[in-house]
Amino acid sequence: AQSVTQPDIHITVSEGASLELRCNYSYGATPYLFWYVQSPGQGLQLLLKYFSGDTLVQGIKGFEAEFKRSQSSFNLRKPSVHWSDAAEYFCAVGTGGNTGKLIFGQGTTLQVKP
């Protein structure tokens, strides 16, 4: 069955430190992979996506993610975290080709210490 796992429910990092949020997926075909960010009470905002090609994907707000097929992973990284990055982060896999259905991971809450 298709699934997305985010092993870390909650992560705390200091402002200016580097960040890596983990995401593992289970999907039979070539996955469409997404990272979204959700601030409290807000809708989801797309950070970046991977469909094909270069496995290192650049997104908005200085985020990047690397697709590793051998590890079924799509980890999100940022070299230097800002206090405004504190939010909920969701990894998702798009299923069914162009149908647009998304399966989401459980989410990782990022807290940033001053």
Place this chain on the structure above:
Amino acid sequence: GAVVSQHPSWVICKSGTSVKIECRSLDFQATTMFWYRQFPKQSLMLMATSNEGSKATYEQGVEKDKFLINHASLTLSTLTVTSAHPEDSSFYICTSLSPVSDDEQFFGPGTRLTVL
């Protein structure tokens, strides 16, 4: 970018009443919209796919008679929670496929439903 709006942003209702949530694409035509539900501190779960001019497709375990979806125009889909109960309290989010790429979705800001 494309904008999806939802109305209301939050609603409180009594148990047994029905609540309608609207999802609009503001600057593009949306033939396909999706409805998700997010319980507190949990992830989003797809409820149904809403297609303009046809019946919605519900995910397994979602009661179609309880969660009525109508996609009567290219810019509006509605979700009606009928005979709401406290366990229906959740954050309901609609999304629309991008008019440019079927592989991207635009998310509405969500509607917080609280059933007393």
